[in-house]
Every structure is written in C-alpha cells, then in structure tokens.
Amino acid sequence: MKKLAVVLTIVGVCASLAAVGETARRRLENPALGMIRHVVLFKFKDGTSEADVKKITDAFAKLPDQIPEIADFEWGTDNSPEGLAQGFTHCFLVTFKDAKARDAYLPHPAHKAFVDILKPHLDKVLVVDYVATR
Known part of the structure; x- marks a missing residue:
C-alpha cells in the first residue's frame, strides 16, 4: 500500500511538473502570454x-x-x-x-x-x- 501511495504521489508530481513545463514552454514561444x-x-x-x-x-x-x-x-x-x-x-x-x-x-x-x-x-x-x- 505504501508503494502505491508513493507511486501515485510521484505520478501526481510529474503531472504537475509537466503542466508547469507546458506553461513555461508556451511563454518561451510567446513571451507576451501572461502580460x-x-x-x-x-x-x-x-x-x-x-x-x-x-x-x-x-x-x-x-x-x-x-x-x-x-x-x-x-x-x-x-x-x-x-x-x-x-x-x-x-x-x-x-x-x-x-x-x-x-x-x-x-x-x-x-x-x-x-x-x-x-x-x-x-x-x-x-x-x-x-x-x-x-
């Protein structure tokens, strides 16, 4: 059970980082985003x-x-x-x-x-x- 919780936590963190990375990538492509x-x-x-x-x-x-x-x-x-x-x-x-x-x-x-x-x-x-x- 602990392994499943650790795996799910890692998956959640990776998904969050991917979303942040996508936002950062879009801002690099178009620096005006977010202005x-x-x-x-x-x-x-x-x-x-x-x-x-x-x-x-x-x-x-x-x-x-x-x-x-x-x-x-x-x-x-x-x-x-x-x-x-x-x-x-x-x-x-x-x-x-x-x-x-x-x-x-x-x-x-x-x-x-x-x-x-x-x-x-x-x-x-x-x-x-x-x-x-x-």
Whole structure:
C-alpha cells in the first residue's frame, strides 16, 4: 500500500511538473502570454478640436518614455465597417509585464498629468484589462 501511495504521489508530481513545463514552454514561444493588456477607448466631447485630440494622443504616446512599467504601447482610430463604436474614436493598448507594473502605472505622476490633459475633452472612456492567454 505504501508503494502505491508513493507511486501515485510521484505520478501526481510529474503531472504537475509537466503542466508547469507546458506553461513555461508556451511563454518561451510567446513571451507576451501572461502580460496585462490595458485597453482604453476614448469618446471625445462634441467640439473637441483636432489640435486638442492631437495634444492628447501625443501626451499618451509619451507615457512609455516616462513610465518604465509600460512594456509596450500602441494606438489607433476606429476604422470598423460595422458601425458599432458608439462614438468611441480612439483606442489605446498599453501592455504591462504583470499586475504589479499596471498597479504602479495608475498612480504614476506622469499618468495623472496625462489624465489632467484629457479630462476637459473626454465625454466617455472605456477601460478593459485582461491577461493575455491562448
């Protein structure tokens, strides 16, 4: 009976190690797995000028140089033919190595200064964070 318990324990440990190894292998193949994606969509107030929008997008695009926790950054404007954007015109994708990096970004002085630039022109914002998986 003891031998069976030892064998079952070894099998369980091996299965756990195999699962951990598979996760590690997938992360080596795609290092972005497990990273936090911070998706931000803006709908600007009516009357917001193109110059103000440019000031906002430029300020957001400078954050990766000011906040080392940002692993990657990209943005674009809506071009979907579906017409379901509900007035949201600008989408930003900010990537963080982990939740700790994201949590350091939110109260960062550069992020707060950006929010101060944005707020007077913002009608609505939608934010979704997720962990990259396959």
